[in-house]
Amino acid sequence: MKFKIILIILLVNIHSISFTNEIINENKIHKNLRCLVCQGQSISDSNSDFAITLKMVVKDLVEQGKSEQEIYNFLSEKYGDWILYKPKLNKGNFLLWALPYIVLVSGGLIIVFLIRKRTEKS
């Protein structure tokens, strides 16, 4: 009985998730773009000429029907990877993306290993 209830609730949750709209959120894109003339700000947080221009560029690109990823590719080709706050997954950044998970998994393994050893001993 209980499991049925859980199942139903889970399904309802998943159902609601699947309704997520695929509208491109311009503000989300702005937050991922570094304002190159400022100190550690995204263009969403800045009001410099650069940020204003870039916001217009993003708007244009969205209107042209470009996807979020295409916009990032376009801008990083033009200004370099420095402009993206979320680094691309490529050869140079592989460790950045992989190491946290390697740490997570190996940490778990260390605990399992350590406890198994300590349980056996006594």
Added chain:
Amino acid sequence: MLSNIGNFLLFLNVLLSILIIYNSYNCLKTSNNLIFRKIYKLSLFQSTSILICFFTLISAYLISDFSLINVYQNSHSLKPIFYKISGTWGNHEGSLLLWAIILTIFSFLFLIFNNKHPKNYRLYTLIIQNLLIIGFLFFILFNSNPFSVISPVPNEGLGLNPILQDPALAIHPPLLYLGFVGSSIYFSAAMASMISNYNDKPFAQSIKSWVLISWVFQTLGILVGSIWAYYELGWGGFWFWDPVENASLLPWFAMTALLHSLLVLEKRKAFYFWTIILCLLTFTLSVTGTFLVRSGILNSVHTFANDPSRGIYILIFLSIMISASVYLLFAKYKPERNYISSNSKETFVLINNWFMMFYLLTVMLGTLYPIFTDALLKSKISVGPPFYNSVIIPVVAVFLIFMAVGPQAKWIKNKFTNLKQLLAILIGALIINFLIFYLLKSYSIISNLIIISSLFLIISSLIDLFKKTETNFPRILSHLSFGFLIFFIGLNHNFSIEKDFNLKLGETKIIDNYKFVLKDLELNNKTNYKAIIGKLQVNNMMTNEERILNPEIRIYENPQTLTYEASIQTNFFKDHYLTMSNIDRSEYYNIKFQEKPLMIWIWISTIMLSFGGCLSFFRNEKNN
């Protein structure tokens, strides 16, 4: 004049440290368990003189003595008194003096409050702490001296950066320093513990209160810094994963892990070396953070005037610290043999430490990685909020579940008898989550996960609160507050509304269900700045609410700077946040309007979190 007094006191402090080390060394050789009275006196004298030294610098600021370079560069005679005082530690040299004070006072307090512990352990702690003090005093004297003079004496100072002229910013460095410089004392104690073979339970008891104190201050310091960023930087966010923020977060993770592993050391005499490593790591991370920030290696909003020679000095200091601790660890390491069951509180504490290390390494990696790609691959990359959010948040969701279940486990051997209750809590969390997202119509997998798991933690902590068998109220309060913190951050992040547009005087703009009118612009002359104050009327046409917000553009004279002051209206349900900025060569103003739900509860949860640490401190003091 003040420069001479200051320099004299600094040298006196070096001398006192040397005397303390010399006397402690002699005292180690005596056979009884008494510490020479002389050492107490010297230590008290040392604390007093470093405080006087600091007051000397404060008075130089108060009387605007511009013969000191430090005062000349960071103050101005027209500045309000409060900011003259806070200017003292708002710069590199002055803040180092604050470091030295905290190192010294903690050294003295540790000496007098730990009188139940054996002599040698206390003396070794004192010696190591004084070596740290000498290291910092040398740094101050020969590299970053706040008492250096300038001639000819300028008539007027350059002034303090206006965004630093703020009460929250004025108090956040002392709070943070109490946290991460305070961790120096358990660095020294951990070294002393290894040297004098004073370990396990009594060692855990001797440092527990100190860990709690530093943790509470670190938490509060991070909070006050975030509040400042929220209303001063004008971006409406409160955490930017800026390198300097990360530098304050790294020791916090290590401290939190330490706080938990100490419990095991105290109750079960296990994980001694791991606990030692965490003690050493916390202070090492604090110094590393300082190194990264002050050497100018990292690009950040916290722009300290930087200078490579500082970096080299701290780097040398840091390498000596690290190599000494690693050497001692290898020399003293003995494998532990006591029994640990896979289902026990011990294991759950390990799980906490595991996650803390994950957060720590992820944040450290994100902070340092750009330096490596720049040096090795010649490619400049940025690692910002989207990276941290996407890597850390899913893991936090799992972590919160452990955080709810773990504390209920028993020491040595545990059996979960209340699986049904856990299921019921999970169902409750799912239902509430569903209601929230259904009623407010916004969905995303990650937010759902975070909300569900934080609700899980909240509900189970609330149940613990009413259990007769569970007596550790500080623990429940901290875990509950952390659950609420993540819950409110999750909701805030999901349901914030942001509107960005341009407006000129008298114009009306309608976006979705909001109507904005820029009614008036008023020019106002204040003592140290001019302000353009906007009068913006915001109508929510759905709820018929009307409010007037008054954002400011401030023009400071010394130094010449433009700042944008957000207008924020706070209530228990949401914050209304509005900033206005001028656009060059145009009569339009850029307006950024945000509705941020439950903002105040994020601050309240964090205060409650650190209050839990406070209570734990008092409980610990009472029990020992």
